[in-house]
Amino acid sequence: MKIYLTNDAPAAHWGSADVTFTQGQGHIHLQAGDQLRQVQQAARKLRGQGLAAVQLCGNDWDLNSQWAFAQGFATAKGAGEILWSGDAGMQAALNARLDSANFARQLINDTPENLAPVTLATEAAKWLTQIGGDKVSYRIIEGEALLQHKWIGIHAVGRGSERPPALLELDFNPLDADAPVSAALVGKGITFDSGGYSIKASEGMLGMKCDMGGAATVTAALGLAIKSGLNKRVKLFLCCAENLISGHAYKLGDILTYKNGVSVEVVNTDAEGRLVLADGLQAASETGAPLIIDAATLTGAAVMAVGTNYNAIFSPNSDLLAQTQTKASIVAERVWPLPLDPWHKEMCPSAYADTANSRPMKGGGAGGASNAAGFLWRFVSPEAKWLHVDLAAAFADSANDLWAAGATTHGMLTIAALLED
Incomplete structure (x- = not known):
């Protein structure tokens, strides 16, 4: 599943949900405050719903937000599969972190x-x-x-x-x-x-x-x-x-x-x-x-x-x-x-x-x-x-x-x- 970050509020029918879905895509809705914490919490929810493989998409993912997602997505049974966003250098840095953390x-x-x-x-x-x-x-x-x-x-x-x-x-x-x-x-x-x-x-x-x-x-x-x-x-x-x-x-x-x-x-x-x-x-x-x-x-x-x-x-x-x-x-x-x-x-x-x-x-x-x-x-x-x-x-x-x-x-x-x- 492709996962996007957004500062937009969810559609009305989603109420106050911080993670929503549309057309096979997931959206993490960020609010004011500790946004890295919000990303990690959203990753926990997504993994808890049974997702084991995701692709982080869009231009809003930086190094720390992607790492926060990875930390929330990991479990004792496996880190899951994450396709990173960003250029080759950022992806290499994230892979080095993930290998060491694993x-x-x-x-x-x-x-x-x-x-x-x-x-x-x-x-x-x-x-x-x-x-x-x-x-x-x-x-x-x-x-x-x-x-x-x-x-x-x-x-x-x-x-x-x-x-x-x-x-x-x-x-x-x-x-x-x-x-x-x-x-x-x-x-x-x-x-x-x-x-x-x-x-x-x-x-x-x-x-x-x-x-x-x-x-x-x-x-x-x-x-x-x-x-x-x-x-x-x-x-x-x-x-x-x-x-x-x-x-x-x-x-x-x-x-x-x-x-x-x-x-x-x-x-x-x-x-x-x-x-x-x-x-x-x-x-x-x-x-x-x-x-x-x-x-x-x-x-x-x-x-x-x-x-x-x-x-x-x-x-x-x-x-x-x-x-x-x-x-x-x-x-x-x-x-x-x-x-x-x-x-x-x-x-x-x-x-x-x-x-x-x-x-x-x-x-x-x-x-x-x-x-x-x-x-x-x-x-x-x-x-x-x-x-x-x-x-x-x-x-x-x-x-x-x-x-x-x-x-x-x-x-x-x-x-x-x-x-x-």
Whole structure:
């Protein structure tokens, strides 16, 4: 079906409908306000009516409106078939976005049984190698080998599973062999999160295949940037583990001493994301990269603060926060900064270690998202500009007027734009 955008009101017999049909064509009637949101909602309605293939027609479709349509049209069962409007350059850009988003969406929506930690690392490396060719090199450190490299957090969180945890270290280098690293990306790759001994209720556990959304998002962002001609050296670190219960699992009261000497008391095994990211942030810092970006489905507190249509962002660098907001606006994604001050590092105190991994109360207590960011800050080089993205908008537990159930990939474009800057 051919789909047109129009600012005209629908014919009287359609009442106030925002999508109408005539002679085999669909018309999306735009009103004043957030028109990209209206386009995405209309795409959801069209897909919900059974359409699986559309052609976007007319001169009113630009890059962002077509992408908004694609986001609303996608489902966990497939992105559908969309014939783009516009010139060859615009269509190529949209295809690059869609390929990258589909890769992330497929990973996030996959079953926990299929997507073991090593599988996640392997699939990410394989996809990026297909895009970047011999400019990509990588290694996967798994199981007990993590301890040899002092990646304590990933090992502790993942040791309760029969399937080993892993750290993917990937290098995209289109320059000389000794070129400096311009940016480092870190992704939380918890392929399933039971909560460990701080076990989740069933309704909270059901969607926890999405807890590797950070890893999928930064991988897709790097792939998109490479497709767009990225000419900088970027390193990627995916912190992959299953957080399960067994006789080998880590426990409340355990103390982990990290590579940088920081000791951490485990007061909540369901605050595992920050424990694996601590390793990834140290690895990223060791590269000397002036920019470090991590992404994670980290806290329910971020969802409570900004809802499910924004991603929360944190940084001690106000210029980086402003730059991120600008980039997100250009690509029509939504971010919102939450507080991060030096005293947030001390908001998870421990009588037994330098810090705890949370506070021993529901949701980590007041300011939980900022306290989690404060914890992560302990593991970032002070010389680097650091952005932490808490992906509140990465996954829809159930379908709504903007998204089908499952992965949204919201955040991919923002991170790619920061890399390309």
